[in-house]
Amino acid sequence: MNPEKTNTFRHAEMFGGRTHRAMPTSASNGGEIIFRPFDAANSGVRPPFSVRKLRHPLFSWFGLRPIIAQHTRAEHDALLRWVCDRRTVVEIGVAEGASACALREAMSPEGILYLIDPFHLSRVPLINTLRRAAHAAVAQFGACRVVWIEQFSQAAVGNWREPIDLLFIDGDHEESAVRKDWDDWSRFVVPGGVVLFHDARVFENGWPDLTYGPVRVVNRLFRDGEAIEWRIVEEADSLIVVERKEG
């Protein structure tokens, strides 16, 4: 699927302190997303009111501001392209749910989206606004079944048996944790299936540097030739997509 040619989702992009609707309105459920860069320190643009004052996930949960993505528009478009028509999709690290929205939007409606995040950082665990914001966000996009796994990925893999078509690694960013997610989960990815890593590439005006855990893991596995069954198929801002070779 080329998202530029579809009319099935709606998202917003921020320029010069304004939210600019870059895509047509979704035929589905009308969610709206603000992409990076929204940080004045990095981008030189003034963040919109919703980002400056309504940053808490409570405001997203109540629908008082758009969903704030931790990724760029180019990364979002790459997620949409690579998940298109895939049926068993796993995301490690959901947060407010912006990337999960992209996955659910474009994957097969007959598929299952597994979302793994312990949502452990809430100061009021009983209310857990981040988890509620994520559930509310994901409900606005796509149609497939969603299975929420509220565990650390290292624990969740103990019960995992399914072949995976697309795996998105965006949980704990410590180098050892990223490497463990790769070692634990990549063996379930089918030939022709893909793994996406976020914050895994140094790019112009971007935030990752060579010391970032995902950057180090990706460089060792795919640029230094450790993972010979895999090849890099796309690089978009901080996102790296690798495909398991067939045969």
Ligand SMILES: C[S@@+](CC[C@H](N)C(=O)[O-])C[C@H]1O[C@@H](n2cnc3c(N)ncnc32)[C@H](O)[C@@H]1O
């Ligand atoms: C960078 S955010 C994810 C952003 C999200 N993918 C997006 O683009 O909107 C990282 C998330 O990973 C979660 N997390 C941290 N360690 C984890 C682990 N071991 N397994 C699963 N999730 C984890 C955190 O709770 C946090 O919500």
